[in-house]
């Protein structure tokens with residue numbers, strides 16, 4: 432393949448005229464576009480730039496691995512046989528079209544999320560509460576559908592809905608405490624935060640972006656439809672391999688926008704001269720980077736105020752077989768307690784080893800325990816659900832996302848007032864900067880699908896801006 436046209440001579444000339452000698456001498460590398468962040472969004476942006484082959488680019492990742500919130504972990508049998516489980520993102524939804532085509536293009540495969548057998552859940556809800564929940568879901572879907580998909584903050588009732596929490600809205604509608612509790616449990620499963628902390632407008636935006644609340648909740652046909660056999664991080668590792676020397680492991684500490692060129696400074700001391708920068712990370716993580724000139728006040732406030740939720744501790748247990756299936760159980764449980772919030776079966780087949788995904792309660796009390804103590808508590812609760820065989824786990828691994836560097840948790844729902852005040856600047860380019868990451872996605876925000884789509888969007892934006900910039904020189 433022919434290399435993209437080299438624009439670096441002109442860029443160096445421009446920089447040499449603007450920078451003093453010391454700063455100009457510090458520039459060690461010159462490229463057209465720098466992508467910051469090697470999660471799915473950044474890798475998708477880099478893939479698109481590579482496929483289009485119009486511009487030179489580099490991708491910088493702060494950790495020593497790509498993948499961001501995807502993470503392949505291994506559990507090992509007593510014979511030393513290793514199996515991959517997803518320490519981070521796991522499920523690919525039925526309508527996650529960008530993810531599905533990436534999986535196929537890279538030669539990976541998926542399997543349907545196992546769910547034959549009975550789930551373990553609370554006692555059946557009274558018919559009256561079930562009817563109420565059906566009304567709540569229908570109302571949420573109807574209100575969500577009324578939001579402009581690219582700018583939910585412009586909805587007619589945006590100010591009012593952003594001024595209250597989802598909990599306030601439920602109470603205002605007169606729903607029963609049991610129905611509200613059920614909705615709260617459901618929302619926690621996909622936003623990892625209680626409805627009393629989430630702006631009602633943000634919840635509607637999240638539902639709108641997925642299509643319906645059922646899309647977020649259900650397994651078959653919904654967001655939890657299937658699992659990547661090789662582990663979700665394999666997508667990122669394969670992209671890293673394809674992108675080869677374009678990927679570098681170095682944390683970006685400072686980015687300067689000088690108009691016709693930018694300087695990207697890294698922890699190692701390297702400085703890259705480029706024309707466009709794509710930021711591919713959760714908004715709150717932009718706060719670790721120094722901007723010159725400082726970002727607009729609205730963008731700064733968005734970054735400062737975009738808290739991540741408590742995050743989750745995600746664990747996996749390995750058994751010699753999925754023993755729960757013989758009891759007619761699906762391995763799925765939805766009984767929140769002080770130790771865990773839910774479990775899922777992710778065994779590849781019935782004859783092979785049993786793999787159980789466990790979302791551990793991320794309370795301070797659970798975090799204060801050692802890994803062995805936490806495992807013990809998890810096994811104790813699992814034995815109440817699935818019997819004493821639960822104690823026979825062969826291996827246990829977990830990831831506390833709050834403790835992972837350069838991640839700061841997993842989901843990031845917005846609290847009251849922030850979407851209408853600051854989100855206008857969420858994905859809008861600023862000067863030479865472009866922004867992606869799952870939080871900026873219109874469709875399937877919060878999911879791998881949203882991350883990939885946002886990366887493609889930002890790459891297109893940056894390439895078009897560069898076309899325009901070079902054409903008008």
Ligand SMILES: Cc1cc2nc3c(=O)[nH]c(=O)nc-3n(C[C@H](O)[C@H](O)[C@H](O)COP(=O)(O)OP(=O)(O)OC[C@H]3O[C@@H](n4cnc5c(N)ncnc54)[C@H](O)[C@@H]3O)c2cc1C
Pocket residue numbers: 467468469470471472473491492493494497498499500501518519520521522523681682683684711712713716719720743745832836837838840841842867868869870877878879880882
């Ligand atoms: C426990 C858990 C379970 C999940 N389950 C699912 C699921 O089942 N299905 C699903 O679709 N989604 C799921 N998700 C969400 C999914 O993981 C994310 O939506 C997606 O991976 C986000 O990708 P991203 O590229 O936008 O951000 P990230 O993956 O966060 O990538 C951002 C990258 O930027 C890097 N970075 C940050 N600061 C700097 C810097 N200064 N310099 C250089 N690099 C920097 C980070 O190290 C990181 O690699 C889950 C997430 C978690 C944590």
